[in-house]
Amino acid sequence: MKRIIKTLLALLLATAPMTAQENITFQKPSKEILQLADFERAPSVSMNTNKEWMILSYRNTYKNLEELNQDELRLGGLRINPNTNISSTTSFINNIKIKKTNDKTETTVKGLPANALISNMTWAPNETKLAFTNTTATGNELWILDLQTATATKLTEAVLNANLGNPITWYKNSTQMLIKVMPENRNQLINAAKAIPSGPIVSTAEEGVVSQNRTYQDLLKNKTDEANFETIVTSELYTVDLNGNKKLFKKADMYAGETFSPDGNYMLLTTIQKPFSYLVPLSRFPMKTTAYNAEGTILKVVNEIPLNEVMPKGFMAVREGKRSMSWRNDKPATLFFVEALDGGDPAKNVSHRDALYTWEAPFTNNPELLTKTPQRYGGIAWGDDETAIVYDQWYDTRNIKTYLFNPTKKSDLVTIWDRNYQDIYTDPGDFQTKKNTLGRQILQKESNKLYLIGEGHTKEGQFPFIDELDLASLKTKRLYQSKFTEKIETISEIIDIKKGNILVNIQSKSDYPNYYFRNIKSKNDLKQITFNKNPFESIKDVHKEVIKYKRKDGVELSGTLYLPAGYNRKNPTEKLPLLIWAYPTEYKDKNSAGQTAANPNEFTFPYYGSFVYWAAKGYAVLDDAAFPIIGEGTQEPNDTFLEQLAMNAEAAIDAVDKLGYIDRTKVGVGGHSYGAFMTANLLAHTKLFACGIARSGAYNRTLTPFGFQSEQRNYWEVPNIYNTMSPFMNAEKMKTPLLLVHGEADNNPGTFTLQTERYFQALKGLGAPVRMVILPKESHSYVAKENILHLLWEQEQFLDKHLKNK
Numbered sequence: 001m002k003r004i005i006k007t008l009l010a011l012l013l014a015t016a017p018m019t020a021q022e023n024i025t026f027q028k029p030s031k032e033i034l035q036l037a038d039f040e041r042a043p044s045v046s047m048n049t050n051k052e053w054m055i056l057s058y059r060n061t062y063k064n065l066e067e068l069n070q071d072e073l074r075l076g077g078l079r080i081n082p083n084t085n086i087s088s089t090t091s092f093i094n095n096i097k098i099k100k101t102n103d104k105t106e107t108t109v110k111g112l113p114a115n116a117l118i119s120n121m122t123w124a125p126n127e128t129k130l131a132f133t134n135t136t137a138t139g140n141e142l143w144i145l146d147l148q149t150a151t152a153t154k155l156t157e158a159v160l161n162a163n164l165g166n167p168i169t170w171y172k173n174s175t176q177m178l179i180k181v182m183p184e185n186r187n188q189l190i191n192a193a194k195a196i197p198s199g200p201i202v203s204t205a206e207e208g209v210v211s212q213n214r215t216y217q218d219l220l221k222n223k224t225d226e227a228n229f230e231t232i233v234t235s236e237l238y239t240v241d242l243n244g245n246k247k248l249f250k251k252a253d254m255y256a257g258e259t260f261s262p263d264g265n266y267m268l269l270t271t272i273q274k275p276f277s278y279l280v281p282l283s284r285f286p287m288k289t290t291a292y293n294a295e296g297t298i299l300k301v302v303n304e305i306p307l308n309e310v311m312p313k314g315f316m317a318v319r320e321g322k323r324s325m326s327w328r329n330d331k332p333a334t335l336f337f338v339e340a341l342d343g344g345d346p347a348k349n350v351s352h353r354d355a356l357y358t359w360e361a362p363f364t365n366n367p368e369l370l371t372k373t374p375q376r377y378g379g380i381a382w383g384d385d386e387t388a389i390v391y392d393q394w395y396d397t398r399n400i401k402t403y404l405f406n407p408t409k410k411s412d413l414v415t416i417w418d419r420n421y422q423d424i425y426t427d428p429g430d431f432q433t434k435k436n437t438l439g440r441q442i443l444q445k446e447s448n449k450l451y452l453i454g455e456g457h458t459k460e461g462q463f464p465f466i467d468e469l470d471l472a473s474l475k476t477k478r479l480y481q482s483k484f485t486e487k488i489e490t491i492s493e494i495i496d497i498k499k500g501n502i503l504v505n506i507q508s509k510s511d512y513p514n515y516y517f518r519n520i521k522s523k524n525d526l527k528q529i530t531f532n533k534n535p536f537e538s539i540k541d542v543h544k545e546v547i548k549y550k551r552k553d554g555v556e557l558s559g560t561l562y563l564p565a566g567y568n569r570k571n572p573t574e575k576l577p578l579l580i581w582a583y584p585t586e587y588k589d590k591n592s593a594g595q596t597a598a599n600p601n602e603f604t605f606p607y608y609g610s611f612v613y614w615a616a617k618g619y620a621v622l623d624d625a626a627f628p629i630i631g632e633g634t635q636e637p638n639d640t641f642l643e644q645l646a647m648n649a650e651a652a653i654d655a656v657d658k659l660g661y662i663d664r665t666k667v668g669v670g671g672h673s674y675g676a677f678m679t680a681n682l683l684a685h686t687k688l689f690a691c692g693i694a695r696s697g698a699y700n701r702t703l704t705p706f707g708f709q710s711e712q713r714n715y716w717e718v719p720n721i722y723n724t725m726s727p728f729m730n731a732e733k734m735k736t737p738l739l740l741v742h743g744e745a746d747n748n749p750g751t752f753t754l755q756t757e758r759y760f761q762a763l764k765g766l767g768a769p770v771r772m773v774i775l776p777k778e779s780h781s782y783v784a785k786e787n788i789l790h791l792l793w794e795q796e797q798f799l800d801k802h803l804k805n806k
Helices: 002-013 031-037 223-233 612-617 637-658 674-685 719-724 727-733 753-765 785-804
Strands: 044-047 053-058 073-075 078-081 095-100 118-123 129-135 140-146 151-154 168-171 176-181 235-241 246-253 255-260 266-272 287-293 298-305 323-327 334-340 354-360 368-373 376-384 387-394 399-405 414-420 433-435 441-443 449-454 465-470 476-481 488-496 501-507 514-519 526-528 543-550 556-563 576-587 620-630 662-672 691-695 738-743 770-775
Touching: 031 612, 031 785, 053 118, 073 223, 078 223, 118 168, 129 168, 168 255, 176 255, 235 255, 255 323, 354 376, 368 387, 368 399, 387 441, 449 488, 465 488, 543 637, 556 576, 556 612, 556 637, 576 637, 576 674, 576 785, 612 620, 612 785, 620 637, 637 662, 637 674, 637 719, 662 674, 662 785, 674 691, 674 727, 674 738, 691 785, 719 727, 727 753, 738 753, 738 785, 753 770, 770 785
Parallel strands: 376 441, 576 620, 576 662, 662 691, 691 738, 738 770
Antiparallel strands: 044 053, 053 095, 073 078, 118 129, 129 140, 140 151, 168 176, 176 235, 235 246, 255 266, 266 287, 287 298, 323 334, 334 354, 354 368, 376 387, 387 399, 399 414, 433 441, 449 465, 465 476, 488 501, 501 514, 514 526, 543 556, 556 620
């Protein structure tokens, strides 16, 4: 506490002259970096189930500041453009092409809107058509794309309400859609800046009612916000056919979810209720879910969720009541839901945490108990009457269990795997699904066998695989494993297990990822179906390798090392400046912490979030350097956060230095978000670095008092942890040049822009060498081209001054 007071007094008493703000316009980096940053984005790919059709979606590489400089409402955790009624953060598609996977040429879609702003692309259940929205200056139109004719047609005017996400739901055998429409008598939005309140804002808390809510952005603040929130989320529901004929289905309400049963005979409508909250986002507002038949006749209210401002402590805490309610994919019209048996409180000692129920339409009978899970329910994959896969998990131990379950007999859960989910070397993979006759995804089951696709991380490298699980013996048999040693073959999907047809994605460090058909029963059957080229040819000869090393307590670490093209590794007489980019991760055991998913064959994709660009500027770069923070047994990772941070950094520098490549007096470090927090701490508590770059971080943990990142304890339980881990509280120790960057409109919980502004003021007041750059209009991730290019220029100037030419 004395140190905190001392720091604050120093800020108040500082008398050093304060220079004016630097008058600067947007800049661009050098040509070596600019040609990497200013590239054309490859199209995104979507395929139908039988992989006959391919949809290629094109969007700009970056947004621009004009797009960010739009009207915006920030309400209940939403960021909305009130003129267009869609999220202001939407990344729009501007062109669509289609292609049969067996064809080499693409087909340009006819009839697309001029100056298209496409989003919410939604396959029809029969996969012959695609619906999408096109955003205009006044709202969202409904369009449809017919694959056979490659023609797009507008079905409605700009009346759709996309403020809560996709407003389109297909039903009736792909002949109709249910859409959210702005009410004709919609209330006018209130100008919050000019609204005169009728009274003060008053909030209360009850004695003894404990709740640990993290710091959320964009919450409601007053009655004006409440009124505007209700206006933007209120919709009417209409049905619309393929000819654009609309019919009112349900009158205006705050609809938050619409789902049809697999057979299409029933539907669930979830509506937001009052009272709203100023403490939590809309996901924790009161909700009511009502079941209807397909004609819209009410059957039953199946769930009512109260306002959820009060939650027990811990990541395994959940609210009481029905949750995870959804339709069973394997049944025509049966609901599934979960209820906590411990009141949602992980601190309670109980034999089972959750109960799983089913409830058959038309819901005249009571729900039926299926089973109970010892740990917190983590998910279910439906198969058939005899087969389902259930998961439960527990964060504190990092444990996940996978069970086989018979939903008809309601037999005991049979454990298939019991493992640490951070142990990637023992990951059995993900169960594969297929579309059933109801058009829903169920477990892919053939002759009492299930199938898994695994990423295949091992100590020796990455070798993705397909396994077959025998449901009788619960033993797996390997059907296929990639043999590539200089490429990565990611297995995307099993198309036909009997025939051996699968979809894969293949890449190398200089070959852009592309899709291929492979037959695992034929040695040479590999057919390329996309042909994206490498847009980063200028760094194709950069040296890339994954290096492995140990920190002084024996924990194994790794990172991806880049060296400039042509650098003499065999006789490294030139000592390079080194840049380290990292992000700390918490673990409960050293074995998992020492594993790596890094692959030197991964395509080298430079983007603003890393230092990879600087390999083209004569720097050595250690990207994604492992920075594990471990707390074994009863110890929490953050109990020794600073010590482990220093060990990770020292080990990384030692490893590259031992190779003979670097001048260890010229090492810089950087990170984004929690990586920025890491960077500030490393500069304050070690002398390992010549400079650092910290982007969009949080530096005063007392401003996130009910937990941060993976810390579950609150400030009042462990004040010393919060204070010692806060760079702001240690500002007087900072003597190393630091570049602080933040988006002006950060939307990430905890990383308010104020965190960087106050930290900068502390460092400046104490005479530290620091530069702060606030990027206009940007959120937690940066998207505007002007800002990204200027960021790269700022980093380049900073690194050249404080590192390369030090």
